[in-house]
Amino acid sequence: MFAFNEINTPLRTIMTPGPVEVDPRVLRAMSTPVLGQFDPAFTQIMNETMEMLRQVFQTKNRWAFPIDGTSRAGIEAVLCSVIEQGDRVLIPIYGRFGHLLTEIAERSGADIHIMECEWGDVFDQEEIINEIKRVKPKVVAIVHGETSTGCMQPLDKIGPACRALNVLCIVDAVATIGGTEVKVDEWQLDAVIGGTQKCLSVPSGMAPISYNDRIEQVINVRKKVEKGIATEDDLLDVKQPIRSNYFDLSQLQDYWGPRRLNHHTEATSMLYALREGTRIVLQEGxxxxxxxxxxxxxxxxxxxxxxxxxxxxxxxxxxxxxxxxxxxxxxxxxxxxxxxxxxxxxxxxxxxxxxxxxxxxxxxxxxxxxxxxxxxxxxxxxxxxxxxxxxxxxxxxxxxxxxxxxxxxxxxx
Amino acid sequence: MFAFNEINTPLRTIMTPGPVEVDPRVLRAMSTPVLGQFDPAFTQIMNETMEMLRQVFQTKNRWAFPIDGTSRAGIEAVLCSVIEQGDRVLIPIYGRFGHLLTEIAERSGADIHIMECEWGDVFDQEEIINEIKRVKPKVVAIVHGETSTGCMQPLDKIGPACRALNVLCIVDAVATIGGTEVKVDEWQLDAVIGGTQKCLSVPSGMAPISYNDRIEQVINVRKKVEKGIATEDDLLDVKQPIRSNYFDLSQLQDYWGPRRLNHHTEATSMLYALREGTRIVLQEGxxxxxxxxxxxxxxxxxxxxxxxxxxxxxxxxxxxxxxxxxxxxxxxxxxxxxxxxxxxxxxxxxxxxxxxxxxxxxxxxxxxxxxxxxxxxxxxxxxxxxxxxxxxxxxxxxxxxxxxxxxxxxxxx
Structure with missing residues (x-):
């Protein structure tokens, strides 16, 4: 009755906007025997990956780590950790993945304001900045590289404008990270989500993110440690806890930070892949x-x-x-x-x-x-x-x- | 300045309750070059994995596929897709992972009723069935194998009782799947979540789930296709859409089913690992x-x-x-x-x-x-x-x- 053979795939030349061919060194890294999640040899790999991600994101942010899921998991982790019920979110849409931001923000309870342009165009930055001034959102969420139309939205003025207006700027850089400039600090982007299966040439299944202390402040207020592992110092009565446990960045900080509080079991082999992928990026320069x-x-x-x-x-x-x-x-x-x-x-x-x-x-x-x-x-x-x-x-x-x-x-x- | 070397880990003997050592054949499968997500060679691998998962779950359920995240991602996908705001959920707790079910169900908006026993005990099934009759929940969520205490809750009477009382029975079988009997159909479990990094000996990072048409009915009512890819036949006005996009099982069905509607980009190498891991389980018997x-x-x-x-x-x-x-x-x-x-x-x-x-x-x-x-x-x-x-x-x-x-x-x- 049982009839399946070992995996035997054709070798393709993959010229899509992702997932793309994986660097052979990354494929080999994934066949490394696994370590336990709190093994010091493994937490060192976690720390090294964070350090390399900071360099790829061109940031000094404390937080730069992967979400264990595909790119949209990274987007959802950031949006659902930041957005509280009724928060106003401005989303300029110039292709499919702008709609995805809307979709995710909406399910997080956001009061969405959108701007749309023709697929194939991008926005003049001033146009977005004017809309920010008019709408006064808590968050602007925007795609950096829109693979559905092959267009890239300049962000170098939007980030500073958000900072000046005290708006959080969240950027989907899934398609661009590792392939073109994503200057998180210089452009004053508050949170950025990258993709693995595009310019990093790592398989899909992880989403590196980075965010600054402006985002962390918003998240920490919503922090709720699980009852099974909370100590007396942990607040259990939280006003608007993050709606997802899996995507709760406040808990993920305790897992990636020195407290090493158990959350999920880190996806070992995918982390090996991401570490090797970012290492190769930095080695190339x-x-x-x-x-x-x-x-x-x-x-x-x-x-x-x-x-x-x-x-x-x-x-x-x-x-x-x-x-x-x-x-x-x-x-x-x-x-x-x-x-x-x-x-x-x-x-x-x-x-x-x-x-x-x-x-x-x-x-x-x-x-x-x-x-x-x-x-x-x-x-x-x-x-x-x-x-x-x-x-x-x-x-x-x-x-x-x-x-x-x-x-x-x-x-x- | 750049100073990181290739990955070089010590080889451990891992005797924890997960993550455990990965079968070398699974490690090799992960180093297979990737395919595009809609490549017919890849969708065939998706279908084969579904078929093998059905056999591992001992079920004829149509739906048996992995969530691209760690085990708790699978739990959250099932709970947040099923639970609507205010739904009554009964959770018998006999260790840490019972608390986790509470944590996740609560964030999904459930009206939680818990039963607790000492860590080290399990419940008499009749006790739970009586509580189901008293509380009249929409859902019972329960852990099958509680790794925090090393105890296993019998379920063979709870499942049929839920069926008779028209209650949905959702089971966390993360620790038990592939290591001891998890008879999804015979025990009349409505949804079951398995783990990869335990008895399947696949790295953490995927969560195989299976559920029946009772669950599917609940989910389908909440189905909302993303605006960027919806067609005219797709309802856009949904009463209580699932709060997560990433964990929306109604959309995942369209991705794993014949419609093949784009959702996330399937985690290619992890799927290779899961396919090989389940293949090895069935080959062993x-x-x-x-x-x-x-x-x-x-x-x-x-x-x-x-x-x-x-x-x-x-x-x-x-x-x-x-x-x-x-x-x-x-x-x-x-x-x-x-x-x-x-x-x-x-x-x-x-x-x-x-x-x-x-x-x-x-x-x-x-x-x-x-x-x-x-x-x-x-x-x-x-x-x-x-x-x-x-x-x-x-x-x-x-x-x-x-x-x-x-x-x-x-x-x-």
Whole structure:
């Protein structure tokens, strides 16, 4: 009756906006035998990971640790720990993941105010700042890199404006962390959520977050230690306790901090993966890593254009690690994607909502963001488009990309 | 400035009630290169895992899938998806994890009714059934195996009583799944949460759950699809939407079911681990696996007793995979644990609340539950106790355990 074999997966070239290929060193780190959660050898790994995350987030924040869940778990942990019933939250939406922020904040009891722009645009920062002044929210929650549209919202003025107006600024940097600048301290962002399965090239399943003492003050007021492990010093009568136990940052602080109070059992192997992933990021160097992402983006974009295709996000606010291509008139986008997967083992993405069926999205993130992948996807896309009867400039895509690689200094970004 | 090396952990003998040693085959499975979440090769792995989980849970339930978080994430997903504001929930508490159920249910808005017994006891099932009749709750939430006290609550009559009284029976089987019988269908349990890092010998970070159509009915009424991806057929006006997006089982059903509606990005490598872990359980055979847990428990218990130590949980309701030892008068329990770790690389556990400092807990779970580990922990414990000036029957522990291994048929359980 029992009939399942050992796992045996095909090897793919993953060029989506996540999850992307995992660095082989991270895969190996995950096969390390586990340690108990309070073993000193393990708590040292926890501390090292916190220190490396601080460097990746470019922050001096005390708190920088992962939530044991996927990226949206990190978002929910921050929002539900900060938002109390009726708190006013302003959410500027420019794609699907702005809607997700709304969705999560709403379930946390927020009084939501949204601003929306066309998918493909971003906001002028002044426009958001004016709306903050008008709405006077407790929190502004905003996406930094919107993978659904391939756009990136500048934040360098929004953060300081929030600080000046005493508003908390919470940023979804799931797509951008480790791939482009996310200057938590310089931009004065109060809480930031990163993703593992994108530019960090770690599998999905953890969400590194960082937040400052402004956020911590809000959280600590709501702190409620579990009855099974509370001591007499712990307040048990809390006005608005955080609605989630699992995502309760005040308890997670006691687990990641020196008190080491039992909460969940840390996801050992995923932490090994995150530690190795952040180590590799820092070993490569943030600047060098961001430049690598730009180089391969450039090669891909030049190749796509030379092929005769048009970019959906050929705009100054293009998200550097996501390139969106308008599906040519008369071509079945899903059929192209399927042929790429079945014949070439290459995965690219479609999109959501108003953009469904209109664009393909190609990710150039983390370990997937390397020369041979760019060249392979360009060659394969040309081949598949020809088989679909599309008109392409045969052979031009690869040549344009090779030009970028051979003469990167001649190409002005 | 950058100074962290590759991960380099000591190899431990982990004899706690979790997390325990991970089967090497599971560790290898985790180093498999990842797939995209909607790759047909990956959705097949999702389906296979669901099928194997059904067999491990001994159920024909349609829904059996993991929550991407640690065990308490699974508990919170079930409780917060089922419990609406003001719902009456009865929770019998016989240790720390009963308190955790209270904690989570309370934050979900439940009107909590508790029953408590001494730590070390369990409830007579009739006592609980009478309380169900009196309180008339919507939900009974109860722990099957309480690792904090090493006790196991019989459920075979509580489940059918709940069914007859139209009460939902939700069971925390985190410690027992894969190590002893958890007969979801036969005992008529409506929802069950398992743990990975205990008898399944998979790292912490996923929580397999299963639930039946009685639970599904409650959940479906609260279903609210995210605005960014909802279609016209999806109700957007829901009376009491589930308070969590991440733990919303109604959305998770659409992700694990044929609609494959995007929710989180499944934790790829952890799913590989869970698939391999459940595969190994079924390959060994449930019956054979439970017998193996009993055999090694027997050897450990006989060894501990022969050494002259007393069990805290030498009771008919002993949890087979957790053996609790009374710390002898005048011995510093933490010092013993530290010496075991530092000199022998062996980890055993202390306990919580009223039992803190009073007992040691030794787990015999999953891959950690094997002959060489039992013999090593007995030998090491004897050595360490002698160094702490305790009076022990020198040499007797190992001999008693070896007797069990050489003559298992002579030992009556």
């Amino acid at each position: 943030l600047k060098e890593r961001f430049e690598r992402h730009l180089l391969h983006e450039k090669a891909l974009v030049e190749g796509i254009k030379a092929m005769g295709l048009k970019l959906f996000n050929d705009v100054p606010w293009k998200l550097p690690m996501v390139t969106c291509i308008n599906i040519p008139e008369g071509i079945d986008g899903e059929s192209v994607r399927m042929m790429l997967l079945r014949q070439f083992g290459i995965e690219i993405a479609s999109s959501f909502g108003p953009l469904q069926g209109k664009i393909w999205r190609i990710g150039t993130m983390g370990y997937s963001c390397r020369k041979e992948n760019i060249l392979f996807v360009l060659a394969a896309l040309e081949g598949v488009l020809i088989r679909h009867g599309a008109s392409v400039q045969v052979g031009q895509g690869l040549q344009a990309a090779l030009n970028v690689y051979e003469l990167p200094h001649l190409i002005v970004k | 449930l019956k054979e696996r439970f017998e193996r847990h009993l055999l090694h428990e027997k050897a450990l218990v006989e060894g501990i007793k022969a050494m002259g130590l007393k069990l805290f949980n030498d009771v008919p309701w002993k949890l087979p995979m957790v053996t609790c030892i009374n710390i002898p008068e005048g011995i510093d329990g933490e010092s013993v644990r530290m010496m075991l770790l530092r000199q022998f690389g062996i980890e055993i556990a202390s306990s919580f609340g009223p039992l803190q400092g009073k007992i040691w807990r030794i787990g015999t779970m999953g891959y950690s539950c094997r002959k060489e580990n039992i013999l090593f922990v007995l030998a090491a414990l004897e050595g360490v106790l002698i160094r702490h000036g305790a009076s022990v029957q020198v040499g007797q522990g190992l001999q008693a355990a070896l007797n069990v291994y050489e003559l298992p048929h002579l030992i009556v359980k």
